[in-house]
Amino acid sequence: MEKIALKKLRQDTQFAQKAAKWFSEKWDIPQQEYENSIQQCICQKNTVPQWYVVVNESDEIIAGAGVIENDFHEYKHLKPNLCALFVEEQYRKKGIAKYILDIVIRDMKDMEFQKLYLVTDHTKFYEKCGWEFLCMVNDEEGIPERMYVFNIV
Secondary structure (H helix, E strand, C coil): CCCCEEEECCCCHHHHHHHHHHHHHHHCCCHHHHHHHHHHHHHCCCCCCEEEEEECCCCCEEEEEEEECCCCECCCCCCCEEEEEEECHHHCCCCHHHHHHHHHHHHHHHCCCCEEEEEECCCHHHHHCCCEEEEEEEECCCCEEEEEEEECC
16 A cells, blocks of 8 residues: 655645645635635644645645634534545545544644534544534534534543
């Protein structure tokens, strides 16, 4: 199997611009939004936001995720939120998403967060990874989504 490596963008800043472009292309959110959030991550190393990418042997981004205050839902008090988890199709079903989740959770624990939330339409994957369904929430357009919580401690 090809070697991969997870990069924490607060430490591996050379991937910041490439990551902002990659996330923007995957989630159809302006690149500038990711650039701003990643820059905050780099400047405030031990709090949210945090951004992570997985690169292959050629330093191409093949997966990534972030942790932000709120992932565009109505419950602003439920924070921080895992967001933008994405694995390129040819790398799926190889444990990469779970690998990212494990690192993110460990990172959030080190930053003394007790819970991590996410909104998603995927269910079985997160449940297999230990996430618990919390409630339905509305996104900023009023569309209902499932919210999950991971109890870190």
